[in-house]
Amino acid sequence: MVKEKKTQKISRRGFLFGGFRKSEDRESLKGAAKPIAACEADLDTLAQANLAYEKERYEEAAEKYREFVKTEPDNADARKRYGHSLYMSGRYVQARVELNRAMKILGKDNFSSLYLGLCFCRMGRGEKAAEIWKDYFNPSQIEVQREINLQLAMIETDPETDLCECADMVEKALCEAVAAAEKQAG
Numbered sequence: 001m002v003k004e005k006k007t008q009k010i011s012r013r014g015f016l017f018g019g020f021r022k023s024e025d026r027e028s029l030k031g032a033a034k035p036i037a038a039c040e041a042d043l044d045t046l047a048q049a050n051l052a053y054e055k056e057r058y059e060e061a062a063e064k065y066r067e068f069v070k071t072e073p074d075n076a077d078a079r080k081r082y083g084h085s086l087y088m089s090g091r092y093v094q095a096r097v098e099l100n101r102a103m104k105i106l107g108k109d110n111f112s113s114l115y116l117g118l119c120f121c122r123m124g125r126g127e128k129a130a131e132i133w134k135d136y137f138n139p140s141q142i143e144v145q146r147e148i149n150l151q152l153a154m155i156e157t158d159p160e161t162d163l164c165e166c167a168d169m170v171e172k173a174l175c176e177a178v179a180a181a182e183k184q185a186g
Contacts, residue, residue, distance in 0.1 A: 035068075035077035042071050046078070053081055058088040069098075076105040080112055087115050092122045110138045114170075117148070121167035126155040129163070143180075147173035 049064030065082035069075060070073050070138055083098030096119040099112045106112070113136040121131035133152050151166040 035075050035081060042068055045071075049078070049081070053085060058085040061085040062089055062091070066120050076102050076103055076109075079105065080109070083112070084115055087119060092119045095119050096123070108135060110136055113182075114144070114148070114174075116136075118170060121151075121163040121170075124163055126159075126161060126163050126166075129166070130155045141177055143177045144170070144173050 002182060003175035012153055026028075035046060044067045049061050049068055052061035052064060062082060062085035065078055065085060069078050069082055072078065079098050083095045083102060086092075086095035092143045096116060099116040099119065103109055103116070113132055117129045117133040117136065120126070120132060130152055134143070134150050146168050151170055154161045154166060159180070161174055
């Protein structure tokens with residue numbers, strides 16, 4: 001069965017300005033791409049959410065993104081940042097829900113797949129993490145891809161695998177990849 005990619009509803013403003021994003025506004029291993037509001041009424045809430053997210057105040061960011069996605073439920077970037085903020089706050093069940101919603105909007109998405117798999121590991125559901133991570137493919141981040149493949153093999157071959165340790169190892173690879181990218185850029 002072939003999954004159809006759901007088209008994302010985007011405003012003219014979002015379409016126009018989305019193509020001209022600064023490189024730091026695009027998606028990276030450190031975080032999801034900066035969302036763009038479709039209407040001006042939501043700009044303040046979104047700006048507050050983005051600022052909190054960038055300052056790594058994830059609890060505050062999650063609350064602001066929650067407000068924002070009520071008004072723009074099809075904003076996939078906001079949903080990804082909301083899910084990531086929830087994950088970083090230790091709220092894995094809610095993070096799973098939001099990352100699933102982002103994937104329903106986008107179809108296949110590496111950022112959402114990565115953190116959705118981490119959520120399932122943290123929740124003790126290795127078979128679901130393996131299912132999600134099988135769709136993860138990111139040749140531009142070899143270290144992270146390699147670690148996910150290794151943890152995927154561990155989950156599939158050993159039913160006694162410590163899933164929190166799997167998540168810790170993937171997060172460690174993420175941190176190392178982010179540090180290497182920052183060192184190379186700086």
